[in-house]
Amino acid sequence: MLASMEAVRRLMDLRHRGRAEDLPGVLESVAPLLDAEVATVLLVDYGQVALHPLRRDALDEAVSYPVEDSPAGRAFTTAEPQWVEGTLWIPLLHGAERLGVLELRVKARPAEEALLDLAVIAALIAELIASRRFYGDAVEHTRRRMPMQLAAEIIWNQLPPLTFAVDGTMVTAVLEPCYEVGGDAFDYAANGEVLHVALFDTVGHGIGSSALTTLTLNTYRNARRSGLSLVDTCRSIDKWIRAQYPGSFVTALLAELDIPTGTYRRISAGHPAELFLRDGRALAPLPTPNTLPLGLGHMLTRQPGVIEQQLVPGDTLVLYTDGITEARDASGELFGVDRLSEFLLAGLAERIPPPEMMRRLIQAIVSYEEGELRDDATAAMLRWQGH
Structure with missing residues (x-):
């Protein structure tokens, strides 16, 4: 006993x-x-x-x-x-x-x-x-198994835990290279019946990029905590980037999921469309982009468009930065969206837990580029099972 x-x-x-x-x-x-x-x-x-x-x-x-x-x-x-x-x-x-x-x-x-x-x-x-x-x-x-660069230190100190689950919904993410990342970031928050998720890819690298990413993350959180809509959140981040870093920009996916109903709404600011996986196959990507990258929105007169999609239990959405799909092997061949889809669908078929799928994805990307990533590679998986 x-x-x-x-x-x-x-x-x-x-x-x-x-x-x-x-x-x-x-x-x-x-x-x-x-x-x-x-x-x-x-x-x-x-x-x-x-x-x-x-x-x-x-x-x-x-x-x-x-x-x-x-x-x-x-x-x-x-x-x-x-x-x-x-x-x-x-x-x-x-x-x-x-x-x-x-x-x-x-x-x-x-x-x-x-x-x-x-x-x-x-x-x-x-x-x-x-x-x-x-x-x-x-x-x-x-x-830490090696010294972490200052840019990566700044980003990691800004991020939420890699995995979160509530009421049949899970979000989990990965970043690589973990000791040097400076331009990619993600965030999420569960408030009442809404799960907010965002993925950012900042232009450039190093300490300047991490400073811009820090501003972007905290402006996003400030807008979210102030109760702004997706459109107004997008406009707020765009305004502050333009004011503080004129000429710079950040691509982003800003999303909201209504946890009880599975209604998914999002804005793509110059960012690749998320993968939409259902019943063992990849569905057609959601329309993208819906506006220019954050920081360049003043070039358009119209407001950002919001795409709405009704999910069904078991649906999986995978948000990613171009460091995933544009990874290259020794011959220069891109990892690509199709290979990414096949990798994820195989993991879903094997019932691999989402956090483990994300870990294996990053290991596959690192292996594909023979241990030397040319760009930050970040991905976030959102799974909705319904209540």
């Missing part, structure tokens, strides 16, 4: 005092209460390539696991516990966001009731990591 409540009490002490780097020490004292010899937090790196121990200091012994082809990796990719010869790996989920896994060295496989208790413990640990990470840099040190 697990001494679950005592373990919870000790972990909860970190909620009121302590840092993320204190978690390994607390887990060391908690492990016997969980009938475990060792309890270790493994966090996924920014590239989602491997899982690395959260350490108290640089002298701690560190054993990492690849996401591909390891039991720890399978717990992460499937969001299901994995058991192999005395070791149990339990996914660490903060809501729908995948943080990593909890590794427990145990003598015997826990009973089902004990597994339920351990899942609660893992959820609490994920909550502690998500809340304590801002009080120190231990989580960032663990997740």
Whole structure:
């Protein structure tokens, strides 16, 4: 019988005092209460390539696991516990966001009731990591496998969690190159019965591009929080970009999904149309663009057009920047929209969870360009299942 409540009490002490780097020490004292010899937090790196121990200091012994082809990796990719010869790996989920896994060295496989208790413990640990990470840099040190450029630092600090789910609706995104990205960004917010989603692709690269992206993201949030319509939101961002960065521009998809009904509305500001996937096939793309890129709207006299589409349960929309479709192999052949559609439809047919599909997509793009991306590559998947 697990001494679950005592373990919870000790972990909860970190909620009121302590840092993320204190978690390994607390887990060391908690492990016997969980009938475990060792309890270790493994966090996924920014590239989602491997899982690395959260350490108290640089002298701690560190054993990492690849996401591909390891039991720890399978717990992460499937969001299901994995058991192999005395070791149990339990996914660490903060809501729908995948943080990593909890590794427990145990003598015997826990009973089902004990597994339920351990899942609660893992959820609490994920909550502690998500809340304590801002009080120190231990989580960032663990997740970074190389120095992050300043432009990427600015962008990552602006973004919401990669994955969010509510009432049968999920949005999940990826960015690459994760240590150098500066011009791409995404955002979302669930307010009442409406899910707001946006994807941005800023002209240029580096610190100047990240500054423009920061202005764009925060102007979008300000307009959304002020209750502006899609059209007025588009016009507000356009106005501020033109005022602060004359001559620059940002392509964007600005969308709203009515969660109960599945009504999808969006504006494409010079951006590629999202992929529209239903029943194992790609439907005709929605009309695009509906206005000029943000920052160039003064060249048109008419207002941005809003496209409305009624979704059916199971529909999937994939928003992406041109760094995905314009990736090139060694011969110069583009990855292209057709190959992107085939990749995603194959994943849907295999019932791969959306966050894992996005992770695999970025790995495929990186592999296609032999590890050297020519442009930022960002994608966001929106799935609507109905209530």
